[in-house]
Amino acid sequence: MNLSLELMLQLAIILPLLSTLAIAATGHYPNFREGVTITTCLLLIFLVVNLYQGLSAGETIRVFWWELLPGLTISFDIEPLGMLFALIASFLWLVTTCYAIGYMRSHQEQNQTRFYVCFAIAIGAVMGLAFSANLFTLFIFYEVLTLSTYPLVTHAGTEKAKKGGRTYLGILLTTSIVFFLLAIVSTWFVAGTLDFKQGGIFADDVDKMIAGTLLVLFIFGIGKAAIMPFHRWLPAAMVAPTPVSSLLHAVAVVKAGVFTVLKVCVFIFGLDLLAVLPTTQFLLYLAGASVLLASIIAMRQDNLKARLAYSTVSQLGYITIGALLATSSGVIGSSMHIAMHAFGKITLFFCAGAILVTLHKSKISEMRGIGRQMPLTMIAFFIASLSIIGVPPTGGTWSKWYLMMGTIETEQFVLMVILMLSSLLNIAYLLPIPFHAFFPNLIAFKTSKKLINISEASGNRSPSFEIKEAPLPSLIAIIVTTLGCLTLFIYPQPLFDLASAVLSGRE
Amino acid sequence: MIAHLPILQVIIPLMAAPICLMLKRTQLVWLFSLLTSGLAFAVSVLLLQQVMTSGLISYELGGWQAPWGIEYRIDKLNAFLLLIISGISTIVLFAAQTSIEKEIPKDKHIYFYVLYLLSLTGMLGIVATGDAFNVFVFLEISSLSAYALIAMGKNKQALWASYQYLIMGTIGATFILIGIGLMYQMTGTLNMYDLSQRLPEVAQSRTVFAAFAFVIVGVCLKLALFPLHLWLPNAYAYAPSIVTAFFAATATKVAIYLLIRFTFSVFGLSFSFTTIPLQTLFMALGLIGIFVASFAAIFQSNIKHLFAYSSIAQIGYMIVGFSISSVTGLTATLLHLFNHALMKSAIFLALAAVVFRVGNVQLNSLRGLGRQMPLTMAAIVLGGLSLIGVPLTVGFVSKWYLLIALVEQGWWPVAGLILLGSMLAVAYVWRIVEVAYFKEPVGPPIKEAPMSFLVPIWALVIANIYFGIDTRISVQVAEAAAQSLFGVSL
Numbered sequence: 001m002n003l004s005l006e007l008m009l010q011l012a013i014i015l016p017l018l019s020t021l022a023i024a025a026t027g028h029y030p031n032f033r034e035g036v037t038i039t040t041c042l043l044l045i046f047l048v049v050n051l052y053q054g055l056s057a058g059e060t061i062r063v064f065w066w067e068l069l070p071g072l073t074i075s076f077d078i079e080p081l082g083m084l085f086a087l088i089a090s091f092l093w094l095v096t097t098c099y100a101i102g103y104m105r106s107h108q109e110q111n112q113t114r115f116y117v118c119f120a121i122a123i124g125a126v127m128g129l130a131f132s133a134n135l136f137t138l139f140i141f142y143e144v145l146t147l148s149t150y151p152l153v154t155h156a157g158t159e160k161a162k163k164g165g166r167t168y169l170g171i172l173l174t175t176s177i178v179f180f181l182l183a184i185v186s187t188w189f190v191a192g193t194l195d196f197k198q199g200g201i202f203a204d205d206v207d208k209m210i211a212g213t214l215l216v217l218f219i220f221g222i223g224k225a226a227i228m229p230f231h232r233w234l235p236a237a238m239v240a241p242t243p244v245s246s247l248l249h250a251v252a253v254v255k256a257g258v259f260t261v262l263k264v265c266v267f268i269f270g271l272d273l274l275a276v277l278p279t280t281q282f283l284l285y286l287a288g289a290s291v292l293l294a295s296i297i298a299m300r301q302d303n304l305k306a307r308l309a310y311s312t313v314s315q316l317g318y319i320t321i322g323a324l325l326a327t328s329s330g331v332i333g334s335s336m337h338i339a340m341h342a343f344g345k346i347t348l349f350f351c352a353g354a355i356l357v358t359l360h361k362s363k364i365s366e367m368r369g370i371g372r373q374m375p376l377t378m379i380a381f382f383i384a385s386l387s388i389i390g391v392p393p394t395g396g397t398w399s400k401w402y403l404m405m406g407t408i409e410t411e412q413f414v415l416m417v418i419l420m421l422s423s424l425l426n427i428a429y430l431l432p433i434p435f436h437a438f439f440p441n442l443i444a445f446k447t448s449k450k451l452i453n454i455s456e457a458s459g460n461r462s463p464s465f466e467i468k469e470a471p472l473p474s475l476i477a478i479i480v481t482t483l484g485c486l487t488l489f490i491y492p493q494p495l496f497d498l499a500s501a502v503l504s505g506r507e
Numbered sequence: 508m509i510a511h512l513p514i515l516q517v518i519i520p521l522m523a524a525p526i527c528l529m530l531k532r533t534q535l536v537w538l539f540s541l542l543t544s545g546l547a548f549a550v551s552v553l554l555l556q557q558v559m560t561s562g563l564i565s566y567e568l569g570g571w572q573a574p575w576g577i578e579y580r581i582d583k584l585n586a587f588l589l590l591i592i593s594g595i596s597t598i599v600l601f602a603a604q605t606s607i608e609k610e611i612p613k614d615k616h617i618y619f620y621v622l623y624l625l626s627l628t629g630m631l632g633i634v635a636t637g638d639a640f641n642v643f644v645f646l647e648i649s650s651l652s653a654y655a656l657i658a659m660g661k662n663k664q665a666l667w668a669s670y671q672y673l674i675m676g677t678i679g680a681t682f683i684l685i686g687i688g689l690m691y692q693m694t695g696t697l698n699m700y701d702l703s704q705r706l707p708e709v710a711q712s713r714t715v716f717a718a719f720a721f722v723i724v725g726v727c728l729k730l731a732l733f734p735l736h737l738w739l740p741n742a743y744a745y746a747p748s749i750v751t752a753f754f755a756a757t758a759t760k761v762a763i764y765l766l767i768r769f770t771f772s773v774f775g776l777s778f779s780f781t782t783i784p785l786q787t788l789f790m791a792l793g794l795i796g797i798f799v800a801s802f803a804a805i806f807q808s809n810i811k812h813l814f815a816y817s818s819i820a821q822i823g824y825m826i827v828g829f830s831i832s833s834v835t836g837l838t839a840t841l842l843h844l845f846n847h848a849l850m851k852s853a854i855f856l857a858l859a860a861v862v863f864r865v866g867n868v869q870l871n872s873l874r875g876l877g878r879q880m881p882l883t884m885a886a887i888v889l890g891g892l893s894l895i896g897v898p899l900t901v902g903f904v905s906k907w908y909l910l911i912a913l914v915e916q917g918w919w920p921v922a923g924l925i926l927l928g929s930m931l932a933v934a935y936v937w938r939i940v941e942v943a944y945f946k947e948p949v950g951p952p953i954k955e956a957p958m959s960f961l962v963p964i965w966a967l968v969i970a971n972i973y974f975g976i977d978t979r980i981s982v983q984v985a986e987a988a989a990q991s992l993f994g995v996s997l
Contacts, residue, residue, distance in 0.1 A: 066976065068904075068976065068978055069904070069907065069978055069982065072907075139898060140898040140899060143897055143898055147892075147897070154945065157945055161945075162941055162945050166937070166941075169933070169937065170933070173895075173930070173933050174930050174933070177895075177896070177926050177929055177930060177933075178923065178926045178927055178930060181910070181926060182910070182919075182922055182923060182926055185907065185910040185911060185914055185922070186914055186919070186922075188911070189911065189914045189915065
């Protein structure tokens, strides 16, 4: 095929949107419908990989669509950070679709067609967001992403889902319209442009107070980055079916948030300006507090998905810190952490969903001993946990390494301690789960009598080692992402190249 | 023919109204009214084209020269308004016949069209004329027909709502008349252009101040500026649905036009904004209006009431833009005039379809309607998103201009408040979404609205999105109109 790169870029955004028509048309034939989704996934990966090769070959890929108001355009431009995000999102979409087929069918969910349609729109929005050439285009896709994921969050249609959806939409729309839009309008007014530019768009003599205020507005306004106190939407979104939680609320939506933060820090403010703004330090501490508090809250959650959600809030804080450190290792660490955390967290969510559909358990206290029934799932859970914690032999090691380097370079020792403490907390809230799953009778840590009784009861009941894993498509998905976590440790070079190319225009 | 366009704009619907009475058959009358309105729309398109290319059109009625005879004066501002009014009127009329069959007794159908056309005449007349007394005459034509139209609603409350509107509207019109009288006393002229030339000489007199106060208060009553808005919610809620769709998109816009015309053209910018602290006053009232009305909208259980309060809030946005008194601010107001007409006509027309199928628009009756009337409900959701100001809808464009105008002046806190206000819109729109999409339907199954509703509704919804993306026409006209108001007066 001889498609120009520009055409491919546009196709990458339009294709998922167009596929919704085919998905809706084949709604009554589930096998065809999923066939359409899988085909779209494969085509999208093909397009994105081609774009990646084009970018590696040093080509500039720019597309202009429309001028909405004078100077305010919808246009696209590929740069390494967006490329990285698009690669992850498109690849994990395929894996998640595979997982969703097993999950949605064995869980007998209603309205599956609507589910796949909204999913495809969300992915189209992510592609648009990743390739945006200016803040305005990014904002449009940011809002499309919020609105298209709302039906997914409220998928169950229950009172609880409705309430979750209200929090979800309420926080995301409020922050994006009240803070983000105000920041965009003001940036437009102060800088005269919204184009992403290496080194930032503000003039050198810009008033530091105004730019500092704008930075605060941006960080608060990008609610998808889930910096406390605007994180409540993420736990609320956990009422969604697990495939949604795993792809959208561990990868696409939250990463769209931190991606936007990185974009704003690097291409709107520029690292030089960012380093001297009066509010940067305050925001760093805010993100640090978010990292630590979310980890502590995560420890207290008994619902597995809720624990994972708070863990995500905490990990997103790492990425925001990396962006705000305004050094190259911080940005590299953040960019890499987008990928590393994506693979780790999506695996954890896949496992949580697998446990839910096969054993119908969602509470951590009920999960003792399940390692005997679902050994593969729990091994995957263990490996992914290691990646989130950031220890070898998993990918998370590298990104956390660079983030640490960043804090040391800038002499932010308080933050360094926070990051280390949070890693310890990660161990405390993640590792006991696979540990107790495999060794239910070792109850050294728990003191609650009730839990002991439960574990004894379950220990007595299941002497038979009946293996009952998740449906095959779901299991394959789990294995693929787990291998991803390991591969990224052994072979992080392409990722590192992309991450370090984010700033290459700076030299 | 082309030279007579300004008067044709008004005379076509005026003449058509009595002809309706002779036609006798309802279907025929409907088609005739539709044709008339369409013709008026064509005239306004031609007028706008002419004004945009060759500037101001002055038409002397009966050949009597300007300060003595009545002059029709079409500039960019009123050509834009004429287009909005006649355009919305035409689209709404498409659905009229189906809608009134269920809402108005058969023997009154013809009267409905007569009154509708008269009301249209009144509004077009107010906007087209360049004569202050003529404004009052057309104001009365449009108001009197409006009172009768609202009273046609099928509930008993319609009479009471119409009566409330009658009292308030009459007070407003009287105030305007008193104001015009005082101006006449001081200058001896009724021609607006002439007034604008002569008023500065006597600007410091107490009579002119009184005239100004009377005119402004009267106009604000008509445009339902907080706290003079109390007549509006009931009038909108109990009028026949078609009437609501027409009025919500046009009636208050005409009043805002009058406000702009009197402050900017007749009294002049320096008098209105320097001598009198209109800016602070309107900014405050606009903002309070946005918040009070939006909060009130959140707690309504009748959807028509809900959107009526939302209209009051939207008027607040226009008033804030107006009070900035800069070119960008006025552009924002004019854009919102156009954009809000598109949103509200789409929403109220969709509500008319709901009334047609369900019988009422209580929030509880909307349960499960998202599945039963998917296209109608989707139109309400899209209209609602536009109201919130989501990008790629018209609501975003006008909000963007309003924000730029505020930031230009350095009024950041106000910009923040404006955005906070749009969050209240999320709250009231989402109440409808939750009921329509998450509650199980009750009662017998309901069919999707007929095509006679769906076509005009979706034409408006698509316009909502089209003008949100292709902003060239609307922005260009609004900007040109705003600039001309700030340039040489009239």
